[in-house]
Amino acid sequence: MQLQDKSAIAPRSYDIAEWHKGYRSVSQELDYEIDEIEGEIPVELNGTLFRNGPGLLDINGQPFHHPFDGDGMICAIAFQNGRAHFRNRFVRTEAFVEEQQAGRILYRGVFGTQKPGGILANAFDCRIKNIANTNVIYWGGKLLALWEAAEPYRLDPQTLETLGKDDLDGLLPPGGAIAAHPHVDPVCAADGGTPCLVNFAMKPGLSTTLTVYEFSPSGRLLRKRSHATPGFAFIHDFAISEHYAIFFQNPVSFNPLPWLLGLRGAGQCITFQTGKPTQAIIVPRFGNAPVKTIPVEAGFVFHHANAFEQDNVLVVDSICYEALPSVEPGADYRQTNFESLAPGQLWRFRFDLERGTVEQQRLEDRCVEFPSVHPNHVGRPYRYAYMGAAHHPTGNAPLQAILKLDLLTGERQLFSLAPHGYAGEPVFVPFPDGSAEDDGWVLSLFFNGKQERSELVILDARDLTQGAIARLTLKQHIPYGLHGNFYPMTFHHF
């Protein structure tokens, strides 16, 4: 599919050297009430934003090959009556503690980090370093740092102290993996309208076994369904609708030999198979109706924005790339040439489950990532999508803005902090007494390349064009992160 018009290259809205500065290790774990505030924190905004991402990019100057190999660090920003408190802590995984004590890299990373000592030091060392760096959720009374290739780590939500690995009440075997992208069904049809958390696990082999798990608000396993799909699968995220869990199995192959021989990380042995279709795997969440697989021309998908059912059509909105960006052994991620890469763009897929057909349509040309919706509209018809976005409407570039897309009218609103600001994932927080779908705030952690510090930006989700309600400048920088969530409990005593 034609993803972009490559002739339309916009002038740069950013300075690449400044962008680099967001990729530096964090050296301090801090606790403080935020006092550098432009604007005012809404007094109705009460709760805690938890966010995960790589906090280390090196150990004693030995660089990780890719930020995705960086050890997870949780930031918690707690709000109460117009005040905000910041705290950051590394997830003290076993490997993190060992490497900090040794002062050097002891483990290979999935995305190409090698131990010092060349091939001989790395060949046949297939231990996985659980870096717990991708997402952080509070569910069933537990705060869990998630990484898709191993078990979660549990943390104290007040102090962010690491409490240890968590096997989800015996569900996971030692080292057992669960994905880092759970979705909460706000009104589960099978549970009398109570919320449930849906997540999945993948077991690789000649065929890949996908298992969908659904958990009650207390963390109890409600439902489990497994499905084997032919071939290797690399699936980071999925989508849920009222009755389905939807997976996009992108066309990739895996040759583990260079990994075994110490030449590449496991993630670098995945090759995108251009021209082959993605398989959309549609798993009924309740009952025993058969799983449906429908081929789609979808490029590569990391994240889905949402899915819903309407008039016998299953709609899935996803951010698509032309191909899986490769992480080459000799390449330095900081030398990324954005202009040479195709952007991620939002597409809509409309599946006719009776006929097994699909129609697809591009919804947004702009380079976007980290889609977010009102939590009560997850898996349901929705009107507004919020995404991290490039400053210019065409071409590929770092995320410097938050885009609100009205899927009904096509209206777009952009809040940009270009040229010095670099956006993180937007998190939608509903107003406590809100009724409209956009009655809420959007929170996003930006890196400010000029100040070399990060700031939390609070936007009015109804109108991004009015600028920030408040900008809270932190005392340090937070490296470009991954995912997080907001909960209405304030996990701090002011």
Ligand code: CO
């Ligand atoms: Co993700």
